[in-house]
Amino acid sequence: MIARMSDTDGTEGTTTLRERRIAAWRAAPRVLARLGFLAPLSERLALLEAAGTVYDLGETSDIYGNGVVEALEKRVAGLLGTEAAAFFPTGTMAQQVALRCWAGRTGDPAVALHPLSHPEVYERNAFSQVSGLRPVRMTSEPRLPTAAEVRDFEEPFGALMLELPLRDAGFVLPTWEELTEVVGAAREREAVVHFDGARLWECTEHFGRPLEEIAGLADSVYVSFYKSLDAYGGAALAGPATLVEEARAWRHRYGGNVFQQFPTALSALIGLERELPRLPEYVRHARVVAAALREGLAQGGLPWFRVHPEVPHTYDFQVWLPYEADVVAEVAIAAAEETGAVLFANHWDPKGPGLSFTEVYVRAAGLEWTADDVRRAAEGFARRLVRA
Secondary structure, X not given: OOOOOOXXXXXXXXHHHHHHHHHXXXXXXXXXXXXXXXXXXXXXXXXXXXXXXXXOOOOXXXXXXXXXHHHHHHHHHHHHOOOEXXXXXXXXXXXXXXXXXXXXXXXXXXXEEOOOOHHHHHOOOHHHHHOOOEXXXXXXXXXXXXXXXXXXXXXXXXXXXXXXXXXXXXXXXXXXXXXXHHHHHHHHOOOEEEEEEOOHHHXXXXXXXXXXXXXXXXXXXXXXXXXXXXXXXXXXXXXOHHHHHHHHHHHHHOOOOOOOOHHHHHHHHHHHHHOHHHHHHHXXXXXXXXXXXXHHHHHOOOOOOEEEOOOOOOOEEEEEEOOOHHXXXXXXXXXXHHHOEEOOOOOOEEOOOOOEEEEEEOOHHHHHOOHHHHHHHHHHHHHHHHHO
């Protein structure tokens, strides 16, 4: 599978297309999102100019997880309302450790999850190959499982993992009532519930609940620092103090107890300070952008398209078009180069003959776009594509 831009900025057909896309995005005066991990190193390093506003830089640097790393862990635990949290260099490691610990406690290595969830799609079978866990796959529908599907699932499992939002299905979320019912169904089966909350920070607007109430439904939660907060990397596992203490031991065994992590930890604290309060605003504006995109693409004469979800659940969503990926990519890049306005900064995934999709991200830069701006840009892109 092609790696998505928000995770690794993977290849896109040819290097030339990829280089042109990134160059056009960097040069464009108007974009929907300025993604830090694609910025020049000089800009990324400049992020730490704000470090003194979030932590006392007179303190000694961290060594194997103390100092600023501990401060970050306490901040996360406080935000999520959990007893403790542990910093991890990657979410892949954090979730393997969490579910390995739960398997030891429940006596069942089976983890129920969606086949589109991150461990199944992007982690090279790490659950089974590294951690001795056994994934069992629930519904193949492009949504989170229902309470009935959890309750009636034919195999036993010790843990239910829910990715919130489910990225590869379109960054989709259940309703709050559906989520509580799913968690309740897992409890009926005496299974623990783990949230793959890489983007949990983005979910408060959809659920209409604070972070601690959302996280409080689960037995453990993983959150990412770079996917929503624009940090350099890193993740945290939050939950009961006894689980987190055990997770720290496994983190060491997995090679995740890194000597010094202060640049990443400081960037995460900056993200929590700068970006976290703004995320609901981004979600609200993404809904404006999605509606205007639909209108503009229709006005541009496209025979068929889909914006999914029609009303975004977070500030990321998908756009599907009935064209080959390389054709759409060329048109999108040319439009960005010529107009200086970038609607589609991500690459296009082929999904069968004559069908492709991309992910649209809306961040602070997108707030500068009015609905009319988006409609005009979408209409112009569509007309170019129809002529291609």
